[in-house]
Amino acid sequence: MNQTEAFSQRIDKALHNEQARKNFRTTMSGLMSKRAEQFPDNEELQQIRDQARAIRSHSLTNLPDLLEKLERQLVKNGIQVHWAETAEQANEIIYQILKTAKAKSLVKGKSMVSEETEMNHYLEKRGIEVLESDLGEFIIQLAHEPPSHIVAPAIHKNRQEVAELFHKFFPELGYTEDIDKMTLMARQILREKFEKADAGISGVNFAVAETGTLCLVENEGNGRLSTTSPNIHIAITGIEKVVEKLSDIPPLLSILTRSATGQPVTTYFNMISRPRQSGEKDGPQAVHLVLLDNRRSRIRMDEELLDTLRCIRCGACINHCPVYVQLGGHAYGTVYPGPIGTVLEPQRMGLDKIGTLTSACSMCGACGEVCPVRIPLPKLINRLRAESVNAERSDAQIQGKGSLRKLTEMNGWKIWKIIYSNALFYKGFCWFATRFRFITPPGISAWTNYRTAPKPAARSLSELARQEGFEDE
Amino acid sequence: MSKSRENILNYLRKQRSSVSESPDVYLPVHNWSQQEKTSRFIECMQAVRSEVHQLKDGDWISWLNKELPERNLHNVLVGQNETGEKFCQQATSSLKVQQYEKHIELWKHELFQKIDVGITTTRGGIAETGSLILWPDNDEPRLMSLVPPVHIALLEAGHLYETFAQAIHEQNWSSQMPTNALLISGPSKTADIEQTLAYGIHGPKQLIVLILG
Ligand code: SF4
Numbered sequence: 213m214n215q216t217e218a219f220s221q222r223i224d225k226a227l228h229n230e231q232a233r234k235n236f237r238t239t240m241s242g243l244m245s246k247r248a249e250q251f252p253d254n255e256e257l258q259q260i261r262d263q264a265r266a267i268r269s270h271s272l273t274n275l276p277d278l279l280e281k282l283e284r285q286l287v288k289n290g291i292q293v294h295w296a297e298t299a300e301q302a303n304e305i306i307y308q309i310l311k312t313a314k315a316k317s318l319v320k321g322k323s324m325v326s327e328e329t330e331m332n333h334y335l336e337k338r339g340i341e342v343l344e345s346d347l348g349e350f351i352i353q354l355a356h357e358p359p360s361h362i363v364a365p366a367i368h369k370n371r372q373e374v375a376e377l378f379h380k381f382f383p384e385l386g387y388t389e390d391i392d393k394m395t396l397m398a399r400q401i402l403r404e405k406f407e408k409a410d411a412g413i414s415g416v417n418f419a420v421a422e423t424g425t426l427c428l429v430e431n432e433g434n435g436r437l438s439t440t441s442p443n444i445h446i447a448i449t450g451i452e453k454v455v456e457k458l459s460d461i462p463p464l465l466s467i468l469t470r471s472a473t474g475q476p477v478t479t480y481f482n483m484i485s486r487p488r489q490s491g492e493k494d495g496p497q498a499v500h501l502v503l504l505d506n507r508r509s510r511i512r513m514d515e516e517l518l519d520t521l522r523c524i525r526c527g528a529c530i531n532h533c534p535v536y537v538q539l540g541g542h543a544y545g546t547v548y549p550g551p552i553g554t555v556l557e558p559q560r561m562g563l564d565k566i567g568t569l570t571s572a573c574s575m576c577g578a579c580g581e582v583c584p585v586r587i588p589l590p591k592l593i594n595r596l597r598a599e600s601v602n603a604e605r606s607d608a609q610i611q612g613k614g615s616l617r618k619l620t621e622m623n624g625w626k627i628w629k630i631i632y633s634n635a636l637f638y639k640g641f642c643w644f645a646t647r648f649r650f651i652t653p654p655g656i657s658a659w660t661n662y663r664t665a666p667k668p669a670a671r672s673l674s675e676l677a678r679q680e681g682f683e684d685e
Numbered sequence: 686m687s688k689s690r691e692n693i694l695n696y697l698r699k700q701r702s703s704v705s706e707s708p709d710v711y712l713p714v715h716n717w718s719q720q721e722k723t724s725r726f727i728e729c730m731q732a733v734r735s736e737v738h739q740l741k742d743g744d745w746i747s748w749l750n751k752e753l754p755e756r757n758l759h760n761v762l763v764g765q766n767e768t769g770e771k772f773c774q775q776a777t778s779s780l781k782v783q784q785y786e787k788h789i790e791l792w793k794h795e796l797f798q799k800i801d802v803g804i805t806t807t808r809g810g811i812a813e814t815g816s817l818i819l820w821p822d823n824d825e826p827r828l829m830s831l832v833p834p835v836h837i838a839l840l841e842a843g844h845l846y847e848t849f850a851q852a853i854h855e856q857n858w859s860s861q862m863p864t865n866a867l868l869i870s871g872p873s874k875t876a877d878i879e880q881t882l883a884y885g886i887h888g889p890k891q892l893i894v895l896i897l898g
Contacts, residue, residue, distance in 0.1 A: 235879070238880075239880045243880070263708065267708050269705070270705050270707060274704055276698050277704070279693075279694065279697070295690035295693055296689055297689045297692055345887065347875045347878070347886055348875075348877035351877065364877060364880065367877075367880070370879055371878055371879050374878050391878050391883050392883050392884075394878060395878070395885065396885065399885060402887065407793055407794065422859055423859055423862045424862075425862055431873070432875050432886045432887045432888070433873040433886065433888025434886070434887040436831050436867075436888065437887055437888070440827045440828055441789075441793075441828065441832075443790075451697075457707060458853060459710045459850065459853060459854070462711065462848065463711040463850070466814075466849075473876070476729065476814045477849075477868065479873060479874055479888070480868070480888070481816075481867065481868035481870075482865070483862070483865065483866040483867070484864070485862045485863065485865070485866075486865075487864075488864070489864055491823040492826065493785060493786075493787065493789055493826040494788070494789035494827050495827050495865065505689075509697050510696075512697065513699075
């Protein structure tokens with residue numbers, strides 16, 4: 213099965229899952245209105261978007277220098293820094309840290325980068341117990357499902373489904389569909405794990421080069437627990453997450469939480485700059501940061517596609533995407549869904565693997581309008597479409613360029629070009645199409661699966677205009 | 686893996702040698718009076734179900750002595766700083782007050798299982814978002830405001846800043862970042878099931894802020 217057929221099958225499956233679709237519809241509309249409430253003053257919104265974009269662009273322009281500065285500061289602070297070019301390398305680095313420390317059990321705060329590297333799988337295969345502690349991640353870990361949203365990973369599940377899942381794995385706690393009670397159940401189950409875990413893993417929202425500080429944004433407190441209670445803390449992040457100065461953080465934090473969940477700020481903003489110092493009584497004795505490239509340096513090579521890396525993973529583009537609302541996250545078949553996934557994943561995995569995602573975009577522009585760092589997502593999707601059929605020559609370092617180019621489609625457009633650039637051919641074509649409209653085919657492959665076939669009108673517009681007495685010129 | 690480091694940096698340096706100026710510092714100003722800052726802070730805190738009380742400077746001890754037993758919060762954890770010492774000495778006898786004096790390895794289980802409430806000071810607050818600023822240290826370690834089911838925070842009214850940016854700027858954070866700096870803006874919460882808010886998932890189920898002065 214090629215990638216397009218596989219995508220169609222996932223779409224078909226998603227469209228037939230009424231329950232999940234309902235969950236997505238209610239959740240996304242809730243998130244959209246909560247976001248809107250946070251930006252009553254449009255001028256302020258546009259100003260802070262400009263600021264956030266400028267900060268992120270500055271980071272990307274100066275990326276190698278800032279990464280070195282970050283490393284210097286972190287090392288000075290006593291945090292160990294590791295560099296990984298690939299997912300495999302990142303996993304191996306983490307495994308070696310754990311193995312050396314004889315760590316057997318791991319609690320994890322939410323980290324999309326670790327989803328990207330499939331870290332859980334890698335470590336579990338090597339005998340390490342990995343437990344997701346973010347409630348949403350915990351739920352999907354029990355269900356053996358991937359996240360369906362980058363901010364709300366279990367959003368495809370409703371309360372009954374969660375209740376059944378909890379009951380299956382923890383029958384001793386009794387059955388309830390009450391969300392407060394289920395939340396407390398999860399608290400009880402995970403508390404013990406936090407107490408006993410040998411190591412904690414987290415992602416990073418921003419890494420500050422100036423001070424060597426890792427910043428984590430969260431509501432639950434599992435991020436704080438994962439980074440404070442066990443004796444080892446390993447943070448993993450993409451190389452693009454660095455910012456230069458501490459003063460860059462307030463505007464980014466503000467626009468991140470308001471765009472993501474419509475909160476003025478999250479419950480916890482956790483800034484870590486050192487392992488436990490002598491005299492301090494808690495906190496991990498060792499803190500590690502794994503900096504992952506995984507093709508980000510390649511994406512950065514292209515003047516236009518570089519914008520992809522400004523992303524602060526707020527999920528607003530996803531929440532506002534009419535295609536995502538219909539399909540949900542799993543149909544994409546990637547770690548990151550929605551508009552940002554459509555832009556990032558083909559660049560990360562190759563157009564030959566997942567370039568077909570770019571076809572599922574209506575170019576409505578909603579994502580680009582809400583993006584807090586002004587990533588021109590529709591423009592980038594269009595660019596990737598062009599790359600996937602080799603429409604223009606470019607130096608972009610994307611795997612599988614031109615892999616979606618089809619001979620029939622190309623020839624079709626070539627013929628179209630000939631007809632439309634020659635007045636005589638064009639007239640002849642119109643005459644033919646209108647006079648012989650009865651022979652147009654009733655079905656045109658996939659186009660007519662959900663639509664009626666178009667039929668040319670009896671007379672072309674220019675013919676009608678001429679009849680009305682308009683001149684040709 | 687320093688090979689990876691070189692590869693990545695070399696690649697990043699390959700094409701783009703341009704540098705850009707750092708963007709200006711974003712420092713919005715509201716010009717709020719002390720009263721406005723306090724009410725904004727309280728409003729934001731209450732919106733996320735925190736409890737806030739305004740007390741006269743020295744009244745916090747008597748407030749705690751009255752409220753803690755009534756709320757069945759008997760096992761109390763305080764720091765080894767002045768505030769902690771004070772409360773240790775003046776706490777009513779029905780409370781079992783202990784200071785965080787041992788390394789976590791020596792009493793982790795007890796901290797996780799036996800403590801009802803942790804009481805900490807704060808370094809200030811942020812009016813715009815209703816946030817507390819905590820810089821845990823030797824005397825008031827990190828887990829105090831996280832593990833016990835109830836967190837009570839003392840906030841000096843005069844230490845309210847308009848914005849996070851202002852706090853960072855005026856307290857000159859960048860030259861003295863501590864091991865861990867925190868903003869705390871309510872009790873622990875989640876919306877991961879059906880986007881319905883539920884409190885107390887991992888951190889404190891309840892946050893009580895006592896504004897002093
Ligand atoms: S692309 Fe923009 S809107 Fe989408 S997740 Fe990233 S920052 Fe948010």
